[in-house]
Amino acid sequence: EDQVTQSPEALRLQEGESSSLNCSYTVSGLRGLFWYRQDPGKGPEFLFTLYSAGEEKEKERLKATLTKKESFLHITAPKPEDSATYLCAVQAPRNDYKLSFGAGTTVTVRA
Amino acid sequence: NAGVTQTPKFQVLKTGQSMTLQCAQDMNHNSMYWYRQDPGMGLRLIYYSASEGTTDKGEVPNGYNVSRLNKREFSLRLESAAPSQTSVYFCASSGQGAREQYFGPGTRLTVT
Numbered sequence: 001e002d003q004v005t006q007s008p009e010a011l012r013l014q015e016g017e018s019s020s021l022n023c024s025y026t027v028s029g030l031r032g033l034f035w036y037r038q039d040p041g042k043g044p045e046f047l048f049t050l051y052s053a054g055e056e057k058e059k060e061r062l063k064a065t066l067t068k069k070e071s072f073l074h075i076t077a078p079k080p081e082d083s084a085t086y087l088c089a090v091q092a093p094r095n096d097y098k099l100s101f102g103a104g105t106t107v108t109v110r111a
Numbered sequence: 112n113a114g115v116t117q118t119p120k121f122q123v124l125k126t127g128q129s130m131t132l133q134c135a136q137d138m139n140h141n142s143m144y145w146y147r148q149d150p151g152m153g154l155r156l157i158y159y160s161a162s163e164g165t166t167d168k169g170e171v172p173n174g175y176n177v178s179r180l181n182k183r184e185f186s187l188r189l190e191s192a193a194p195s196q197t198s199v200y201f202c203a204s205s206g207q208g209a210r211e212q213y214f215g216p217g218t219r220l221t222v223t
Contacts, residue, residue: 004153032210043115043201043214044154087153096208097142097161098169101153 003027006088006102013078013109021073021105023088032091033071034099035064037084044087078109113137115215117202123221124192132187132218134202142205143185144169144212145177147198154201160185192222 003026013019025033032051036044048057050066057064061082063074073086085104092098118133136143141162146154156169160179174196176188185204189196199219203212 034210041217043203043216046211046213049210089153091208091210097144097159097167098156099212101155103151103153
């Protein structure tokens, strides 16, 4: 069964203090790994898709990287508006329509 | 473009009552999904519809039914609500497979 584990559960940062979130996965034949951002009381918002080890994607202060067993979401010089829960998901190898989500990392950035 | 809309936003049911959660998307997407989100757990797929006219079970389908009414609309029905179905329900849609999914704002359901 596909498993996705995110760590830490919560992360408190000072504005400007860079850090990384981890997403470990066990899936046979990764077809896609996804990062989403979720603000309180709202639905998740798509950020990135990574398909193969070594791939990197960037968006503003966020950079996602992928290895054969885990993905990292690096937040560089975060601002309070980066506060959110970040979700990681992997696509099932035998079904185009199923994603397995991790429980998320809640990031709080203090001014 | 409204994206993905869901109604209602909040609902309180008594055990045994039934209700239907409505979802609509205006992005001309082929695929639609229903998830539930519980504290400390990831989003879990209840049902999905790969394309108009098809529906399939996800990870946690028991106690739910779905209808893909047309390409835009996908509804989720609880026939006899149970306290274990207290959760936040999200509808999502995507153009091709499960890849970039667009989520609605959610329905917060409490079953007493």
